[in-house]
Amino acid sequence: xxxxxxHPSRVICKSGTSVKIECRxxxxxxxTMFWYxxxxxxxxxxxxxxxxxxxxxxxxxxxxxxFLINHASLTLSTLTVTSAHPEDSSFYICSARETGRTGTxxxxxxxxxxxxxx
Amino acid sequence: AQKITQTQPGMxxxxxxxxxxxxxxxxxxxxxxxxxxxxxxxxxxIFLIYQGSYDQQNATEGRxxxxxxxxxxxxxxVISASQLGDSAMYFCAMTHQxxxxxxxxxxxxxxxxxx
Numbered sequence: 001x002x003x004x005x006x007h008p009s010r011v012i013c014k015s016g017t018s019v020k021i022e023c024r025x026x027x028x029x030x031x032t033m034f035w036y037x038x039x040x041x042x043x044x045x046x047x048x049x050x051x052x053x054x055x056x057x058x059x060x061x062x063x064x065x066x067f068l069i070n071h072a073s074l075t076l077s078t079l080t081v082t083s084a085h086p087e088d089s090s091f092y093i094c095s096a097r098e099t100g101r102t103g104t105x106x107x108x109x110x111x112x113x114x115x116x117x118x
Numbered sequence: 119a120q121k122i123t124q125t126q127p128g129m130x131x132x133x134x135x136x137x138x139x140x141x142x143x144x145x146x147x148x149x150x151x152x153x154x155x156x157x158x159x160x161x162x163x164i165f166l167i168y169q170g171s172y173d174q175q176n177a178t179e180g181r182x183x184x185x186x187x188x189x190x191x192x193x194x195x196v197i198s199a200s201q202l203g204d205s206a207m208y209f210c211a212m213t214h215q216x217x218x219x220x221x222x223x224x225x226x227x228x229x230x231x232x233x
Contacts, residue, residue, distance in 0.1 A: 034220060043209060043223045044163075091161060097219055107221065109155075109163035 003027055004096050006110035013084055013117055021079045021113045023094030029074035030096035034107065035067075038091040050077040074099065084117045091115075120145045122210050122224035130230050131200045138185070139195040139227045141210030147171075150212055152193040153221065154184065157207040166208075169193055200231045 003026040013019050023033055031052045036044040048069050049057040056069035066088075068080040077096075081088055091114050095107040121144040131137035143152065150171045156164040169177045169184045177184045185194040197204055210224040 032219065043225045044221075046220050046222070049220055093161075093163065095163070095221075106165055106168065107219065109165075112161040114161070 002098065002106075002108045004094065004108045004110040006092075006094060006113050008113060009111060010114045011116070013115070015085055015117055016083055018080055018082045019084055019115060021081070021092055021094075021115075023077045023079070023096070023110050025075045025096045025098075025108070028096075028098045028108075030077075031074060031099040033071060033077040033094055033096045035069060035077070035079050036093045036095070038093060038112075040091075044093060047079075052077075081115065084115070086117045089115055089117045120147070120150070120212055120222045122212055122222055124210055124224035124227050126227045127225075128228045128230070130232060131197075133202060133231055133233050134199055136196060136198045137200055137229065139197070139208050139210075139229065141193045141195065141224060143191050143193060143210075143212050145191075145212065152184070152186070153211045153213070154182070154193075154195045155209045155211060155223075156204075157209060157226070159206070163209075167195065197229075202231050202233060205229060205231045 005024045007022045033050040035047045038044045046059050047062045050069045050071040052071045058064045071077040091112050093112040095109045097107050123142045152169045154166040167177050167179045167182045167184050169186045176186050181198045183196045207226045209226045211221040213219050213221050
């Protein structure tokens with residue numbers, strides 16, 4: 001149980017185009033999901049907290065108009081990188097926390113999406 | 119602000135030996151959680167072990183144990199009987215309980231297990 005999927009796993013796009021990345025909790029409901037970005041040989045940096053049915057909370061320095069987050073259901077959050085540029089090339093990872101499980105602390109991570117902008 | 123420090127960019131260990139990966143943290147919250155994750159070259163984050171700030175005993179999960187020294191603000195990961203499959207990046211992270219549960223990660227340690 002507690003599986004999180006991401007789609008696509010890899011994507012290559014041209015500069016100026018938009019890319020949508022999906023994060024799904026397959027066997028549990030997640031009111032809250034998190035989006036992280038990881039540059040090569042670096043750590044994970046939290047970009048935003050995605051809340052079902054409400055606006056996402058972005059970390060300082062993350063452009064909300066560039067990284068659009070939609071959490072329309074309890075099992076799906078999407079991250080859209082708008083007008084992508086080569087500097088947006090990175091590994092994007094989502095995680096989800098199971099709704100309603102009190103006393104639990106674990107976040108379940110997706111397998112990640114490698115974005116390359118040419 | 120919360121901060122995680124991992125001072126070992128890389129560590130080497132012989133197969134079947136034990137290894138300790140260091141992690142220190144800084145927080146003003148009295149209630150927090152400490153985590154260790156493994157990230158193999160494929161990229162997925164694998165949860166290893168958790169320690170709550172109020173837990174009296176050190177956490178253990180199979181070959182993984184967490185050496186929690188609250189006064190020193192350290193949460194070192196001990197891997198016993200290393201295996202070749204343990205070669206990966208290891209990240210220490212923390213979150214404050216009761217909040218948004220967002221994680222703050224350290225820079226990671228690359229562990230290489232030699233045969």
